[in-house]
Every structure is written in structure tokens, then in C-alpha cells.
Amino acid sequence: MCRIAGFLDLSCKGNYPIEQTIISMRDTLSHGGPDDAGVYIDKDFPLALGHRRLAIIDLSPSGHQPMEFENLVITYNGEVYNYTEIRRELEKEGYKFFSSSDTEVILKAFHRWGIHAVHKFRGMFAFAVWDRKAKELTLVRDRVGVKPLYYYYKDGLFMFASELKAFHKHPKFEKRINPIGLSLFLRYGYIPSPYTIFENTYKLKPGHFLKINSKGEIKEEPYWRIESFFEQRKEDWTNKSEEELEEELEGLLTESFKLRLVADVPVGMFLSGGIDSSTVCALLAKEGVKLKTFTIGFYEKDYNEAEYAKKVANYLGTDHTELYCTPKEAFEIIPKLPEIYDEPFGDSSAIPTYLVSKLAKSQVKVSLSADGGDEQFCGYSIYWLIADRINKLSKLPLIKPISKVLDLIHPDLALRLYQTFKPILPQYTNFRDKFIKLRNVLKAKDGIGQYELSISYFLDEDLERLGISGSVSITDLIT
Incomplete structure (x- = not known):
């Protein structure tokens, strides 16, 4: 807009x-x-x-x-x-x-x-x-x-x-x-x-x-x-039962979603079939709102969410449109991404986002996207996976001595040892990077540091080898 x-x-x-x-x-x-x-x-x-x-x-x-x-x-x-x-x-x-x-x-x-x-x-x-x-x-x-x-x-x-x-x-x-x-x-x-x-x-x-x-x-x-807003409401929330909180949450979400339909032009909805967009559609359907929903599908089954979106759309009775994308069509979008984002952006979701936006534009002028829903309601499995790994690592005995020993081993030496005994060990890709991440996670001071190291693509060691300094941590970004 x-x-x-x-x-x-x-x-x-x-x-x-x-x-x-x-x-x-x-x-x-x-x-x-x-x-x-x-x-x-x-x-x-x-x-x-x-x-x-x-x-x-x-x-x-x-x-x-x-x-x-x-x-x-x-x-x-x-x-x-x-x-x-x-x-x-x-x-x-x-x-x-x-x-x-x-x-x-x-x-x-x-x-x-x-x-x-x-x-x-x-x-x-x-x-x-x-x-x-x-x-x-x-x-x-x-x-x-x-x-x-x-x-x-x-x-x-x-x-x-x-x-x-x-x-x-x-x-x-x-x-x-x-x-x-x-x-x-x-x-x-x-x-x-x-x-x-x-x-x-x-x-x-x-x-x-x-x-x-x-x-x-x-x-x-x-x-x-x-955090300030949370502190203002903390006492009120802690004095309520789980049922009362659920009712309040549903009321707030419903009001919020309905407000976002305020427009003098047609409004649609991106629907993936996940927790985020399905929640928005379900609460609006409960209020009697008739939505146009749009989904991008892929012929490769492992990447295709369209079948889930279609089930949600059929259940809720939305006016649903889906478009399947071929690998050729996906590759044709890549040269357009620098013009769209203006700076490097490495998330593959950019391709389906572009496609579903183009699809929705053919029928509506505004579309709800449900961004942030998965983060709020734990829709991404990676959060559970990382939390589980961090929890298990924290229970390891002698974690500090192990960390110090790993710190003495150069990643290239660790990789050579792994390659030597690879036939009898679990099979890993990018073992060198995984070794560095494990070593650094064990040294991290808190859960935020462990999470940051778990999701990082390039590590400090990689950036130093590229001659890039001045990195900023998640803690620096959120304070």
C-alpha cells in the first residue's frame, strides 16, 4: 500500500x-x-x-x-x-x-x-x-x-x-x-x-x-x-485461568483480523494450510466473513503445501484459487529478486511469496498474509527441534571439560578424523560446520546464544576467513 x-x-x-x-x-x-x-x-x-x-x-x-x-x-x-x-x-x-x-x-x-x-x-x-x-x-x-x-x-x-x-x-x-x-x-x-x-x-x-x-x-x-507492554499486563494475565486467557486471546485475534478487512476495495487471504494462515481464515469464517484465498503449490510432493491449504479452504468454505509452479517458473523469478528486495535476502520463501502475490493481484487489491503467526504459536518445527537439542546438551555431564577439549581440536583435524572413521559413524553432511557449531554451542553463555549459533549459516570462523569483521549478535539486535 x-x-x-x-x-x-x-x-x-x-x-x-x-x-x-x-x-x-x-x-x-x-x-x-x-x-x-x-x-x-x-x-x-x-x-x-x-x-x-x-x-x-x-x-x-x-x-x-x-x-x-x-x-x-x-x-x-x-x-x-x-x-x-x-x-x-x-x-x-x-x-x-x-x-x-x-x-x-x-x-x-x-x-x-x-x-x-x-x-x-x-x-x-x-x-x-x-x-x-x-x-x-x-x-x-x-x-x-x-x-x-x-x-x-x-x-x-x-x-x-x-x-x-x-x-x-x-x-x-x-x-x-x-x-x-x-x-x-x-x-x-x-x-x-x-x-x-x-x-x-x-x-x-x-x-x-x-x-x-x-x-x-x-x-x-x-x-x-x-516487553514494556507485557509488564503492564503481566499481573492481569497471571491472575486469569487458562480458559479465560484462551477466550481473551480469541477475542483479541478476531477483532484484530476483522479490523484488517477495513478497505474500500476487495480483500483476500494468502493460505498455506499452516497454523498461521489457517487460524486467520478460521476465525474470520466463524464471524461469517467470506474470503477469497490464494495458494501456490509445487509438483514436488516434499515441498507442496497446497493440498493442506485446499483442505482448510474446503472446510471453511472460502473462494479458493490455487496455482502450481514448475521448477522453470521458479527459476525465472530469481533474477527479479534483487529488484524486489534491494539488498541480499536468502530465504527461499521469496519465490512462493512473489507467486502468490501475483496470483492474488489478479482478483483483489489487498491481501492478508498472517505473518508472525507461526512464531507466536510455534508453527515451525525448528523451534521445538533446537529447544530439544539445547535441553539435551545442557544435561551432558562434564560439559565444560568437553568444551575445552573440543576447543583444542582444529575443525580440519576433526573432519579428517571423521572421514577416517566414517564407515562406522553416523552419516553427516557438512561435518566441519556441525563440529564448529557444537563446539560453540557448548561454550555459549545462555539459551539465546545457543539458539543464534544453531540457526547461523556462516559462523565467526567463516567470516574471519572471508575477511569480514564487525558481526553483531542477536542480543545486540534486541537490546
């Missing part, structure tokens, strides 16, 4: 065309906003905002962005599902509205309450607000980071965008590989926030806002943390 971009160039000396630059940045994102486009350029300051619109709420021209109100200008991507309630609250305070868009509600809520307005928003969003009077730019990203938001800052140039590709259109952007971003990709298969593959370029953290003023001073702070 929509794309945003913009820049604030405090070093600007008129050596490049501001309007042409913001239009070029904006239009690299036209695939995400085909319905409308706009720009705002401050006549008194070197600031430009761009917007590409995918019309979901208020399909009329009155939803055009960037949108202005008094001293504020907003460019916004996402959807705030409870915007009608916030609008009524603002109307009681004397605010008038000329559109039925959630954009106008966000803008005027920000005018009324400042950054504290974000606590009223329920939804997924990434937006930038320029205060013409204070000469201050504010970026905000939703609580769990559903909507992406990148920024770049070097030598007085501050840029932001929904996708990294927009930065390449600015003549002052320096495209240099960030060793930390590269090491994170090699370790995890993706680059977690706040890092990116480029130097001086970052992802705004989920649940955070950022302000930059006319002096170039940046302040980035959290407005929401999951």
Missing part, C-alpha cells in the same frame, strides 16, 4: 535539481503506488517529499498526498484501522475534515497531539511529517515493523524511503557495502534492523520514531516496546 520518499539536504548549494530528483526517487516506487503521485517542495528550505498512492481507503482525489494542514505536511504509507474513532475524537475537538481518508486523520491527530498521537493508532504504517514552522522532520514506523522505512544520513544529506532503490536516484547517495550488513546476511540469510547492506543507511526500528532538525541533529527513540 503506497510508497513514500523524501530528503532534507542541509548541505544543498543548488548543484542539482531538487524537483527532478524527488520525482525520480518517487517514481522508482511506482509499482507500489500506481493510482496517483505527488510531491511537496518547501520553498524556504531544502526539503522535498514524494508519494506514490495505492488507493485503498477513500479512492477519490481528496486522498492525494503529500497532504498539508496548517504547518504540517505528511507523506504516509499504510493503514490505520481505527481511524474513524480517532476522527470522531478530533471532530469533538473542533477539527473539520474534507476527505474520508485515514491520511487526513493521522495528519490532524499529529497536529493535535504531536508524536503522542501514535499511541492512538492501530494499524501498519510508515510516515514522515514535515513541520514547516519548526523546520523539523519526523519519521514513524509501526510497532512491529510491518511497513518498511529506510533512511540515509551523510554529510548533511538525510533521505528516507519505503525501498532502498529510491536512494540510488539521488546524485549524492554513496553506494558502499556495509561489512556489518554483509556479515549479518551471511549469518542469518537476511539483514535485520537497524542495519542494511549499505553504509550510512539504516532501517528505522519497529516501534520507533526519528526526528531531525534544521541543525542536522537526529534523535531516534522507541515509543513502544513489547
Whole structure:
């Protein structure tokens, strides 16, 4: 839904065309906003905002962005599902509205309450607000980071965008590989926030806002943390029975899913047949919602989830569409992935995600995806597998002496010994890597460290051999 971009160039000396630059940045994102486009350029300051619109709420021209109100200008991507309630609250305070868009509600809520307005928003969003009077730019990203938001800052140039590709259109952007971003990709298969593959370029953290003023001073702070939210409700939850908690959970999920159907266009659902998407479909079907569901299948049985999705769809009575993908079709997508993701992304799910999105687009304009459901409800077997392994390792006698002995054995020597006695030993692939992982897991100080080592593709030893330093741990990322 929509794309945003913009820049604030405090070093600007008129050596490049501001309007042409913001239009070029904006239009690299036209695939995400085909319905409308706009720009705002401050006549008194070197600031430009761009917007590409995918019309979901208020399909009329009155939803055009960037949108202005008094001293504020907003460019916004996402959807705030409870915007009608916030609008009524603002109307009681004397605010008038000329559109039925959630954009106008966000803008005027920000005018009324400042950054504290974000606590009223329920939804997924990434937006930038320029205060013409204070000469201050504010970026905000939703609580769990559903909507992406990148920024770049070097030598007085501050840029932001929904996708990294927009930065390449600015003549002052320096495209240099960030060793930390590269090491994170090699370790995890993706680059977690706040890092990116480029130097001086970052992802705004989920649940955070950022302000930059006319002096170039940046302040980035959290407005929401999951651990703080949990602590606030902890006492309430611990005093409830399991049945009461189940009932409350189902109520919250149902309300949340129904809110996400708020749109002036058709809404569909990606359905894999797993815990995540099946839960969403089941609770909405229980509420009488008729959904269009979409599934990608593979002819290779070991990789095919379509048969499970079809059973769920038949049981729930959804309007179901499935498409089977051949290996040739899957390979044809691979060259498109760098353009889609803008930085290295090593998850094979990118291929079916692209296919199911393309399939859904042929019938609907918005689709629910159920991202995060497997993580919340233990749908991935790897969590149980790793937990079981860590539990067994922790019970080994003399674990510290064993760790010290393994530390004295070079991985290449361990591999030669294994190859020598391989006929009488269990058969392993990548034995050298497994040996290093075992050695490091035994030395890990806590469960988080053990988990990190278990899921890592490249280890510290591998990164050192490649000459890549500056790796960051999971603990560093979540603190």
C-alpha cells in the first residue's frame, strides 16, 4: 500500500535539481503506488517529499498526498484501522475534515497531539511529517515493523524511503557495502534492523520514531516496546485461568483480523494450510466473513503445501484459487529478486511469496498474509527441534571439560578424523560446520546464544576467513 520518499539536504548549494530528483526517487516506487503521485517542495528550505498512492481507503482525489494542514505536511504509507474513532475524537475537538481518508486523520491527530498521537493508532504504517514552522522532520514506523522505512544520513544529506532503490536516484547517495550488513546476511540469510547492506543507511526500528532538525541533529527513540507492554499486563494475565486467557486471546485475534478487512476495495487471504494462515481464515469464517484465498503449490510432493491449504479452504468454505509452479517458473523469478528486495535476502520463501502475490493481484487489491503467526504459536518445527537439542546438551555431564577439549581440536583435524572413521559413524553432511557449531554451542553463555549459533549459516570462523569483521549478535539486535 503506497510508497513514500523524501530528503532534507542541509548541505544543498543548488548543484542539482531538487524537483527532478524527488520525482525520480518517487517514481522508482511506482509499482507500489500506481493510482496517483505527488510531491511537496518547501520553498524556504531544502526539503522535498514524494508519494506514490495505492488507493485503498477513500479512492477519490481528496486522498492525494503529500497532504498539508496548517504547518504540517505528511507523506504516509499504510493503514490505520481505527481511524474513524480517532476522527470522531478530533471532530469533538473542533477539527473539520474534507476527505474520508485515514491520511487526513493521522495528519490532524499529529497536529493535535504531536508524536503522542501514535499511541492512538492501530494499524501498519510508515510516515514522515514535515513541520514547516519548526523546520523539523519526523519519521514513524509501526510497532512491529510491518511497513518498511529506510533512511540515509551523510554529510548533511538525510533521505528516507519505503525501498532502498529510491536512494540510488539521488546524485549524492554513496553506494558502499556495509561489512556489518554483509556479515549479518551471511549469518542469518537476511539483514535485520537497524542495519542494511549499505553504509550510512539504516532501517528505522519497529516501534520507533526519528526526528531531525534544521541543525542536522537526529534523535531516534522507541515509543513502544513489547516487553514494556507485557509488564503492564503481566499481573492481569497471571491472575486469569487458562480458559479465560484462551477466550481473551480469541477475542483479541478476531477483532484484530476483522479490523484488517477495513478497505474500500476487495480483500483476500494468502493460505498455506499452516497454523498461521489457517487460524486467520478460521476465525474470520466463524464471524461469517467470506474470503477469497490464494495458494501456490509445487509438483514436488516434499515441498507442496497446497493440498493442506485446499483442505482448510474446503472446510471453511472460502473462494479458493490455487496455482502450481514448475521448477522453470521458479527459476525465472530469481533474477527479479534483487529488484524486489534491494539488498541480499536468502530465504527461499521469496519465490512462493512473489507467486502468490501475483496470483492474488489478479482478483483483489489487498491481501492478508498472517505473518508472525507461526512464531507466536510455534508453527515451525525448528523451534521445538533446537529447544530439544539445547535441553539435551545442557544435561551432558562434564560439559565444560568437553568444551575445552573440543576447543583444542582444529575443525580440519576433526573432519579428517571423521572421514577416517566414517564407515562406522553416523552419516553427516557438512561435518566441519556441525563440529564448529557444537563446539560453540557448548561454550555459549545462555539459551539465546545457543539458539543464534544453531540457526547461523556462516559462523565467526567463516567470516574471519572471508575477511569480514564487525558481526553483531542477536542480543545486540534486541537490546
